[in-house]
Amino acid sequence: MSRGGLPFRALAPNAITAMALCFGLTGVRYAISAAGVGPIAHWEIAMACIVIAGVLDGMDGRIARLLRAQSKFGAELDSLSDNIAFGVAPALILFLWSLQYAPRFGWIAALALAVCCALRLARFNARIDADEQPHKSAGFLTGVPAPAGAGLAFTPIYLWLVTGEELFRHWGLVMVWTLFIALLMISNVATYSWSSLRLKPGHRIFALAMVGLLAAALITNPWFTLLVICAGYLMLVPFSMAAYGRVKRRRRASADAGDAVSGSSS
Template structure:
C-alpha cells in the first residue's frame, strides 16, 4: 500500500532491521555456517577441510563489518549477531576440531584445554561487547587492541595442524604439546596484552610498492603450498606480539590523547572483526 504521500513505505523487518542491513548480517550468518561446517568435517575425519572452513569463516568475518559501513547499515543487532557467530566459529569450532584431531587421546587434559580455549574466546567477546560504549579505553585510544582477536586466536590454535598436514610428521600431533599450546592461546585472547591493529600497520612510503608485491607472492604461496605458508604467516604474527607491546610502551611514555568514541555508536563489526 502507498503511504499518505503516495509513496511506497520503506520496507523494514519486523524487529526493525532495515532491508539494507540484511547484506552484512547475511555475511555474518554465512561465517557462522562455515564455522559449524568445519565441525562437521572434523567429525568425518577430514581435518584439512575443517581448518579451511574456519579460515573461510575468518575471511567472511573480516568482510561483514566493512559491508555494514559501506551500506551504512551498522546496527546493534549486527554487533550482537557477529559476537555470537564468532563465539561458535572461533571458539567452539576450533576447540572441537583440535579435540577430535588429537586431544581426545588425553580425555582429561585434552578436554580441559579445549574447554579453556572455547570459554576464553567467549569471555573475550563478552569483554569486547561490554566495552563498546566505554569512552576510556587506553589501548583503543592509542590504536591498539587488547589481547589476540578471536579470529587470529583460532588461526594460532591451528598451528600444530598446519605443521602436521604440511609435513605429515606425527610428532606435531602430540596431545600434551597441543594441549599446552591451546592453553597458551586461551590466555593470549583474554590477556591485557596490547596488540597491533590495522590502524598501527603503516609501512614507510619507500616499501609500499614492495609490500604490494609481497602480498601477491603470499597469495601465490597460499595456492601452491598453503599449509607451510600458513605456518609462516602464523609465526610472523607471533613475532608481532612483542613488537606491539614495545610500540605501545613507547607511545604510552610519549603520552597519547584519549579519543572519545560517541556512546551508542555501534556497528555490525566495530573493529573489522578484531574482537
C-alpha cells in the same frame, strides 16, 4: 511517501556474518567425519572452513561501514558468530584431532579455548562504549583477537599437515599450546590492529605485491603459508607491546607537561 521495510543493503553484512558461522560449524562436521580413521583431506577441509570463516569475518564489518548498514543487531550477530566459528569450532576440531586421546584434561583444554574466546568477546562488547580505552585509543587491541586466536591454535595441525610427523599430534604438546593461546586471547597484551599499521607512500606498491604473492602462496601451499603467517604474528607481539609502551610514555610525558603548565599558571 517512503516505502516500509528493511533495505537489502542492510542484509548483506549480516548475511556474510551468517555465512562465517555456517563455515565454522561445517568445519566441525568434517572434523567429526575425519576423527579416527577418516581421510586427511577431511581435516584439510575442516581447516579451510575456519580460514574462510576468518576471511568472511574480516569482510562483514567493512562492508557494513561501506554500505552504512551498521546496526546493534549486526554487532550482536557478529559476536555470536565469532564465538562459534573461532571458539567452539576450533575447540572441537582440536579435541577430535588430538585432545580426545589425553588420559585427563583433554576436554578441559578444549573448553578453555572456547571459554576464553567467549570471555574475550564479552570483554570487547562490554567496553565498546567505554570512554576510557587506552589500547583502542592508541590503535591497538587488547589481547589476541578471536580469528587470530583460532588460527594460532591450529599451529600444531599446520605442522602435522606440512611434515606428516605424528609428534605434532601428541596430546601433551597440543594441550600446552591450546592453553597458551587461550591465555593470550584473554590477556591484556597490546596487539597490533589494522588502524595501528601505517605504510609510507613509497611502500604501497611493494605492499600490494606482497598481498598478491601471499594470495598465490595460500592457494599453492596453504598450510605452510598459514604456518609462516602465524609465526610472523607471534613475532610481532613483542614489538606491539614495545610500541604501546612508547605510546604510554609519550602520553604520560604530555600529561606531566600539561600539569606543570597548569600549575605554573595558577
